[in-house]
Amino acid sequence: MRCGVYSGAMALPRRLLARLEEATATPPPDHGNPESVSGVALVFRTEGGQRAIGRIDDFACLDETLSVESALGIGKVLRLLRAARIAPPPQWDSLRGDPARAATLLERALGTCVRLEVRPRSRVRFIVWTESKVESVSDVAEVLEDESAYLILRLGGRFPVRLPREKVVRQRTESATWYEVMSIERV
Numbered sequence: 309m310r311c312g313v314y315s316g317a318m319a320l321p322r323r324l325l326a327r328l329e330e331a332t333a334t335p336p337p338d339h340g341n342p343e344s345v346s347g348v349a350l351v352f353r354t355e356g357g358q359r360a361i362g363r364i365d366d367f368a369c370l371d372e373t374l375s376v377e378s379a380l381g382i383g384k385v386l387r388l389l390r391a392a393r394i395a396p397p398p399q400w401d402s403l404r405g406d407p408a409r410a411a412t413l414l415e416r417a418l419g420t421c422v423r424l425e426v427r428p429r430s431r432v433r434f435i436v437w438t439e440s441k442v443e444s445v446s447d448v449a450e451v452l453e454d455e456s457a458y459l460i461l462r463l464g465g466r467f468p469v470r471l472p473r474e475k476v477v478r479q480r481t482e483s484a485t486w487y488e489v490m491s492i493e494r495v
Contacts, residue, residue: 321427322425322426323425324355324361324424325355327355328388328420330418331348331349331350333349334367345369346369346407347370350365350366351365352365365486370403382403385413388420394416396413424490426488430483432481433481434448434460434481436458438476443471448461449461449463451481456473
């Protein structure tokens, strides 16, 4: 028997008009935490009546290390500066590792109207309470249920997780949804 959890297929992107509302530098990265990166948190507010989504949060990675994420983050900052008709720094790659400087430049661009291409995204998590502990399985694609166990299939070809039903006291599925900014264009 199948439990009614499924993450679904990838949705088509949407093109929306939006205004840049906030650009905030994140604190410097914690070198003890490999997940910690520096950058600029961006907040957009969509326009357009019925098609409007409201608030869209995005992040421009400006980490010191040369990576795909930092190159994409510099590209986002430069496209926003171009849309606001603000001259970028002569050495544009100097923004890498300096999110405070990028946020200062972007403060001048607040209120700028841009066209965003966004894609709805979601992440499903399955939480199980047992007599002794709480287990959480993230990036869930599907949960299969039979008389003896829950079989949790995960995204990205990761190994499935099998949890015996006799130990399960309670179970819950959580879903987080957001919009991922795919591109930024000048209007």
